[in-house]
Amino acid sequence: MDTLLHIVRTITSMGASAILPIVITILGLVFRMKLGAAIKSGLTVGVGFVGLTLVVNLLNDSLKPAVNYYAKLGSGFTVSDIGWGSVKNLV
Numbered sequence: 001m002d003t004l005l006h007i008v009r010t011i012t013s014m015g016a017s018a019i020l021p022i023v024i025t026i027l028g029l030v031f032r033m034k035l036g037a038a039i040k041s042g043l044t045v046g047v048g049f050v051g052l053t054l055v056v057n058l059l060n061d062s063l064k065p066a067v068n069y070y071a072k073l074g075s076g077f078t079v080s081d082i083g084w085g086s087v088k089n090l091v
Contacts, residue, residue, distance in 0.1 A: 017053065021046035 011019060021042035028038030067079065 017046060017050050020049050 011022070023042075024045045025038045025042035028041050029035065033041070
């Protein structure tokens with residue numbers, strides 16, 4: 001039982017960009033895709049998720065000076081809302 005718990009903790013500690021391709025590959029196999037196609041789909045989704053994370057981080061870093069400027073003015077603009085992709089960075 002401890003071994004199974006250790007395996008699950010290791011997989012969950014890898015992060016979303018590593019777990020998502022595994023989940024997509026397993027779902028592809030459940031829906032009777034060929035193994036090669038399921039792996040290709042999982043890797044494509046994983047690469048897309050990593051790319052989305054890079055773009056969101058770049059956007060967040062680019063907007064940070066503007067957010068800090070308006071926060072100092074006291075205008076109430078203290079955060080940049082860039083959508084659901086930024087939630088990954090908070091977890």
